[in-house]
Amino acid sequence: MRCPFCDVEAPRPELHAHLTDVHADRVVVEEGMTGRRYFRLDCPLCDDHHKQEIKPRLRDPAFVEEYAREIRVVAFDRFLYHLQFEHEEETSG
Numbered sequence: 001m002r003c004p005f006c007d008v009e010a011p012r013p014e015l016h017a018h019l020t021d022v023h024a025d026r027v028v029v030e031e032g033m034t035g036r037r038y039f040r041l042d043c044p045l046c047d048d049h050h051k052q053e054i055k056p057r058l059r060d061p062a063f064v065e066e067y068a069r070e071i072r073v074v075a076f077d078r079f080l081y082h083l084q085f086e087h088e089e090e091t092s093g
């Protein structure tokens with residue numbers, strides 16, 4: 001598969017690690033109107049995005065930092081499914 005952010009090519013598991021490590025900054029924290037906070041990952045190939053609410057108990061900054069990586073792992077895993085199903089042509093090497 002090809003990384004949609006930087007054109008690196010790697011098998012899916014390696015690409016997952018690549019995304020999690022190199023493109024961690026693509027998962028941003030977004031604050032909603034109601035004060036809810038979300039992790040958000042935008043697809044660079046279409047206007048689809050993955051959004052996951054940060055549970056109130058996760059709002060402690062230290063806690064968020066500790067779990068941010070795990071949340072990125074899940075977000076990028078779902079993103080890879082999205083790439084495989086929606087952008088197979090663009091991302092198959």
Ligand SMILES: [Zn+2]
Nearest residue numbers: 003005006008
């Ligand atoms: Zn990349």
Ligand SMILES: [Zn+2]
Nearest residue numbers: 043045046048
């Ligand atoms: Zn997309």
